[in-house]
Amino acid sequence: MPIANVIPLSAQVAADLARQHAMPACTVLTPELANSLQLVNAMTRRLRDVGVRVEAASPLDVTLFIVAEDAGRLAEAFRAEWRGASWSTKGTRTLNSVRLGGCRICWLTPVKEQDS
Secondary structure: OOOOOOOOOOOHHHHHHHHOOOOOOOOOOHHHHHHHHHHHHHHHHHHHHHOOOOEEEEEEOOOEEEEEHHHHHHHHHHOOOOOOEEEEOOOEEEEEEEEOOOOEEEEEEOOOOOOO
16 A cells, blocks of 8 residues: 655655755865875874874864874884973863874873872
8 A cells, every 4th residue: 555645756856855955065175274184194194104093183273183002102103203292181181292293193191190
């Protein structure tokens, strides 16, 4: 028994509906974004080559987040190259970061308890 009020759509009608209700595609790649993507991709490859795992990347601000356990491996491989080491604590986490190859490399560590 056919279901009432159901009309099969042709492929053309379905495609037209999809176009009308789809989010617009990003079609602009600025020179600045292209440069940021190039830096992030190159640094990601370098980090992976030495066994440093990348958890997340943000090309817009040229930042990579690595697995905290790999910070020692990062130091062994790149300490001579990195610049601007910094850290900031908020709540129970410390954000550690260094500048390397035009990117900011970050990792989170728990705050160490201080003796009373």
